[in-house]
Every structure is written in structure tokens, then in C-alpha cells.
Amino acid sequence: MKGSAMGLGSAEAVAAQGLLSPYVFGAFSMVALVALLAVTALLKVEPSRVVATVPAKVLVPEGPRADIKERTLRTDRWWLQPAMIVAALLAFIVYSTWRAFENAYYFAEPLISPFYSPCLATSCVAGTSVWTPFGSWWVLSPALLILIFPLGFRMTCYYYRKSYYRSFWLSPPACAVSEPHKKYTGETREPLILQNSHRYFFIAGLIFNVILTYDVLLALRNGEGEWGHLSVGTLVLAANATFLWLYSMSCHTCRHIMGGRIKNFSAHPVRYRFWTYVSKLNAHHPKFAWISLFGVALADLYVREVAAGTITNFYFF
Numbered sequence: 001m002k003g004s005a006m007g008l009g010s011a012e013a014v015a016a017q018g019l020l021s022p023y024v025f026g027a028f029s030m031v032a033l034v035a036l037l038a039v040t041a042l043l044k045v046e047p048s049r050v051v052a053t054v055p056a057k058v059l060v061p062e063g064p065r066a067d068i069k070e071r072t073l074r075t076d077r078w079w080l081q082p083a084m085i086v087a088a089l090l091a092f093i094v095y096s097t098w099r100a101f102e103n104a105y106y107f108a109e110p111l112i113s114p115f116y117s118p119c120l121a122t123s124c125v126a127g128t129s130v131w132t133p134f135g136s137w138w139v140l141s142p143a144l145l146i147l148i149f150p151l152g153f154r155m156t157c158y159y160y161r162k163s164y165y166r167s168f169w170l171s172p173p174a175c176a177v178s179e180p181h182k183k184y185t186g187e188t189r190e191p192l193i194l195q196n197s198h199r200y201f202f203i204a205g206l207i208f209n210v211i212l213t214y215d216v217l218l219a220l221r222n223g224e225g226e227w228g229h230l231s232v233g234t235l236v237l238a239a240n241a242t243f244l245w246l247y248s249m250s251c252h253t254c255r256h257i258m259g260g261r262i263k264n265f266s267a268h269p270v271r272y273r274f275w276t277y278v279s280k281l282n283a284h285h286p287k288f289a290w291i292s293l294f295g296v297a298l299a300d301l302y303v304r305e306v307a308a309g310t311i312t313n314f315y316f317f
């Protein structure tokens with residue numbers, strides 16, 4: 001019913017085109033969840049536990065630095081965490097790129113995919129937008145208008161930077177493992193100096209969190225637009241918005257905004273209180289980064305399947 005409302009044909013027709021298979025998407029969901037659990041489990045590996053296998057005399061050398069020819073003396077599977085991170089990030093990049101260009105199945109009244117909200121062009125499916133500043137001249141997928149902001153937020157995130165510097169650029173791949181690069185230039189020049197824009201992407205991320213929370217409120221309606229209903233889709237969007245808020249609130253920039261640049265906490269008790277709250281969340285930032293990443297993909301996947309008619313959005317009342 002949702003698919004026909006969009007004028008996009010039935011799920012069977014789509015499946016016949018090879019674009020959609022419930023089995024493929026079911027498998028994707030399982031792979032995504034397993035990858036998420038694996039990565040979060042790997043994040044619990046304490047470097048101190050790992051390097052404990054290295055002889056103490058190497059860790060605390062006396063005199064000049066030891067002339068060690070081996071790339072590493074570690075005997076554990078230090079490569080597993082970077083490999084898992086590469087796999088997880090590549091899976092998300094492939095899925096999100098495909099969805100951003102698909103330009104279909106992103107709305108099933110009253111659910112809208114987080115990849116397409118807010119929808120800012122007149123080419124958006126009816127019912128998805130109240131403000132279309134890009135008018136009719138924008139002919140590409142409307143997702144491309146907005147994804148730069150959540151993408152920029154994650155790309156410049158301090159945690160993700162550490163992850164992809166280590167996993168993709170092997171800089172370094174792990175503790176006590178030498179890197180292939182001859183010199184280190186840090187983030188002091190282009191293009192990496194642009195990572196400093198994280199503070200601005202943080203603000204953009206907050207705006208998107210507000211919009212996605214508003215989408216949760218809109219999802220308290222049924223397919224006919226009547227208020228006071230709760231569906232699985234409502235809970236999916238609510239979980240997604242919650243994860244994104246936790247990701248933003250645990251951000252290092254957020255922590256700095258709360259408690260940075262002050263010399264005396266006792267003179268700023270309110271900021272100190274918020275700083276302690278954010279600090280507690282900040283300790284779990286990597287976890288929130290992964291959960292919210294897969295959460296937003298799974299929320300999009302759920303809306304897509306409902307919009308395509310593959311599954312029905314079950315209403316509790």
C-alpha cells in the first residue's frame with residue numbers, strides 16, 4: 001500500500017527487477033548486527049592486556065631506542081580490530097551510497113527515512129516536505145542535499161578519525177605496531193586541517209537530531225494521518241533518534257562546550273554539572289558511534305522495506 005502510494009510499484013515488481021529481495025535485506029540486517037556486535041566487542045580489548053604479551057624489557061628500554069627490525073613483537077591478533085573496522089565502515093559506505101542514489105522508497109506515511117529527512121526539493125515524494133528551498137531545479141536524489149552534514153560530522157569525529165587513520169592508513173595500525181609511513185605530519189595542513197571543522201558539523205548534527213526527533217512525533221500517527229498511534233516504525237525511528245542524541249551528547253566537542261575554557265569549576269556550577277554528565281557519556285562515545293551508525297542504516301532499511309511493500313508496519317494501537 002505504501003509502495004503504491006509512492007507510485008513505485010509492488011514489492012514483487014521490484015524484486016523482479018533485481019533491486020530488492022527480502023532475503024537479501026534480511027541477510028544484510030543480520031550481517032550489520034553481527035558486525036556491530038563484533039566491533040563493539042573488539043573495542044573492549046584493552047591495549048594493556050594485549051601488550052602484556054610483549055617482554056617488559058622492550059616496553060621500558062634503558063638507554064638508546066632498541067634497534068628492532070621486526071614490524072612488531074606482538075603475538076596476538078592485533079590486526080583483527082582494524083580489519084573489522086574497515087569491513088564495518090565499508091559496509092556502511094556501500095549501503096548508504098546506494099540508498100542515497102536510489103531516490104526511492106524513503107517515505108511510507110507516516111515514516112520517513114533518516115537518509116532523506118528533511119526533504120528539501122519539490123521532487124520529494126508528496127507528504128515528506130513542508131519547505132523546499134531547492135525548488136524544482138534540483139533533479140538528483142534529495143538525499144544528496146543533506147547527507148554531507150551527518151557525513152561530515154562522522155568523518156571529522158575524533159573517534160572515527162582514530163579508527164580510520166589506524167584501519168585505512170595504518171597510521172599506526174595498532175599499539176606497538178610500526179606504521180609504513182616515513183614521517184608524521186599530523187593535522188596541521190590541508191587537507192587534514194579541515195578536521196577542525198568538527199565543531200561546526202557538531203552544530204549541524206544537533207539540528208538534524210531535532211528534525212529526526214520531530215519525525216518521531218509525526219510517526220505517532222497512522223497511515224491516514226490520525227494522531228495517537230504507535231507502530232514498530234515509531235519505535236524504530238525513536239531508537240534511531242535516541243542513539244543519535246547519545247552520539248552527539250557524548251561528543252568531545254560537546255564536552256568542551258560544557259566545560260572548556262574555564263579556569264575554575266566552582267565559579268561555574270551549572271557548567272560543571274553538565275560537564276560531569278557529558279563526561280560520563282563521553283567515556284562511551286565509541287560505543288555510541290557504532291550503535292548510531294548501524295542504527296541509522298537499519299532505520300532507513302526498515303522504512304525502505306515498508307515503503308516497498310515488503311513488510312507491513314505493525315501498529316500496537
Ligand code: FES
Binds near residue numbers: 153202
Ligand atoms: S568526537 Fe565524535 S562526534 Fe564529536
